[in-house]
Amino acid sequence: MVRVRDMRNDGGMSKVVLDMSLSVDGFVAGPDDTPGQGLGADGEVLHDWLAGGGDDRTSLRPTDAPGALVIDEVLQTGAVLVGRRTFELAAGWGGDHHGGVAIFVLTRNPPDEPAPGSATYVTDIESAVARAKEAAGDRDILLHGASAAQALLRAGLVDELQLHLVPVLLGQGRRLFDDLPPDHVELELVRELQGPGVLHLRYRLRKEAG
Amino acid sequence: MVRVRDMRNDGGMSKVVLDMSLSVDGFVAGPDDTPGQGLGADGEVLHDWLAGGGDDRTSLRPTDAPGALVIDEVLQTGAVLVGRRTFELAAGWGGDHHGGVAIFVLTRNPPDEPAPGSATYVTDIESAVARAKEAAGDRDILLHGASAAQALLRAGLVDELQLHLVPVLLGQGRRLFDDLPPDHVELELVRELQGPGVLHLRYRLRKEAG
Numbered sequence: 001m002v003r004v005r006d007m008r009n010d011g012g013m014s015k016v017v018l019d020m021s022l023s024v025d026g027f028v029a030g031p032d033d034t035p036g037q038g039l040g041a042d043g044e045v046l047h048d049w050l051a052g053g054g055d056d057r058t059s060l061r062p063t064d065a066p067g068a069l070v071i072d073e074v075l076q077t078g079a080v081l082v083g084r085r086t087f088e089l090a091a092g093w094g095g096d097h098h099g100g101v102a103i104f105v106l107t108r109n110p111p112d113e114p115a116p117g118s119a120t121y122v123t124d125i126e127s128a129v130a131r132a133k134e135a136a137g138d139r140d141i142l143l144h145g146a147s148a149a150q151a152l153l154r155a156g157l158v159d160e161l162q163l164h165l166v167p168v169l170l171g172q173g174r175r176l177f178d179d180l181p182p183d184h185v186e187l188e189l190v191r192e193l194q195g196p197g198v199l200h201l202r203y204r205l206r207k208e209a210g
Numbered sequence: 211m212v213r214v215r216d217m218r219n220d221g222g223m224s225k226v227v228l229d230m231s232l233s234v235d236g237f238v239a240g241p242d243d244t245p246g247q248g249l250g251a252d253g254e255v256l257h258d259w260l261a262g263g264g265d266d267r268t269s270l271r272p273t274d275a276p277g278a279l280v281i282d283e284v285l286q287t288g289a290v291l292v293g294r295r296t297f298e299l300a301a302g303w304g305g306d307h308h309g310g311v312a313i314f315v316l317t318r319n320p321p322d323e324p325a326p327g328s329a330t331y332v333t334d335i336e337s338a339v340a341r342a343k344e345a346a347g348d349r350d351i352l353l354h355g356a357s358a359a360q361a362l363l364r365a366g367l368v369d370e371l372q373l374h375l376v377p378v379l380l381g382q383g384r385r386l387f388d389d390l391p392p393d394h395v396e397l398e399l400v401r402e403l404q405g406p407g408v409l410h411l412r413y414r415l416r417k418e419a420g
Binding site: 171 | 234235236240241251252255371373377378379380381386387390391392393394395396397399402404409411413
């Protein structure tokens with residue numbers, strides 16, 4: 001079953017969209033996620049729905065329509081927000097995640113060396129989001145990585161979740177949702193797309209009236 | 211070697227079906243799940259998709275077609291397997307979960323008092339499943355509760371997952387998938403149904419060829 005809702009009817013305001021593949025038991029990587037093994041031991045199954053591979057993001061575009069759509073949405077984001085750990089596990093994407101858009105790397109202790117390519121180290125979450133929004137213009141912001149996701153969720157700075165739910169139990173590994181306060185965040189399922197070996201679930205975070 | 215078992219074409223063999231409502235962040239209850247507050251602090255949202263309430267299972271039947279279908283499946287199961295904690299949080303369902311079917315309550319230390327109604331305390335998982343299968347005949351077995359789920363998953367005794375994914379992040383609470391070994395369990399999404407405020411995802415566990 002596929003239900004699509006038009007998410008572009010919000011006056012073009014930039015949204016922070018957490019985009020992650022995760023197992024049915026909630027892991028974004030298996031145990032021992034280290035450089036060269038960014039998805040952890042035997043964690044590659046989480047990216048089986050992505051085609052190709054390598055450094056070029058566009059080579060990951062699946063051939064099925066739902067998979068192509070969700071990857072195209074990623075490639076259309078105007079900035080990337082990521083935690084340093086995820087950034088380094090991915091070797092900084094060679095300094096270019098996609099299309100040369102600005103990459104803001106959250107870290108407590110920026111290294112002396114500047115970040116490669118279009119990446120910048122940022123220590124403050126609020127200013128990271130502000131700078132990403134400025135860089136993205138009316139395009140969305142791609143949020144990636146479990147730690148960055150948790151930091152922004154705690155700060156109430158996430159607008160949508162794009163979860164690629166992979167039909168596997170990993171048993172152990174790195175959880176996407178962890179160390180969050182016991183505050184309920186109501187979600188609204190705005191789209192679900194079923195691709196081969198993956199369910200793409202898009203949720204909007206309901207915010208308190210400001 | 212992994213093969214797919216066709217559960218719908220296996221001569222009516224009884225399946226063990228884990229049936230749980232859980233939040234998008236993987237919790238089946240909020241913090242402090244105690245008697246009288248079985249879903250934990252503010253955890254009732256996980257059962258919002260169920261109508262009515264009270265001791266009578268049939269009063270929980272939602273009016274939407276997907277919700278009615280999944281509840282009818284629960285009511286058609288021929289035995290219940292549950293952990294003692296969940297059983298006691300639910301006050302033992304008054305000794306009758308539904309239709310008087312046998313309830314097998316997993317516990318390490320059975321109390322001196324016999325279990326109420328059609329319930330029986332069982333200490334051994336394998337024999338609990340065997341007895342439940344005998345009681346259920348060709349009907350499925352309802353597996354309920356996080357601890358029992360984990361015990362049976364560890365033992366490779368679960369056939370299907372029926373997850374009612376509720377659009378909320380609870381942040382903290384009791385996880386459905388926890389303390390499992392780092393052994394991948396491949397799943398196959400065999401059905402997804404979208405009801406109001408809930409996504410019913412049914413997965414079949416792929417088993418090694420025997």
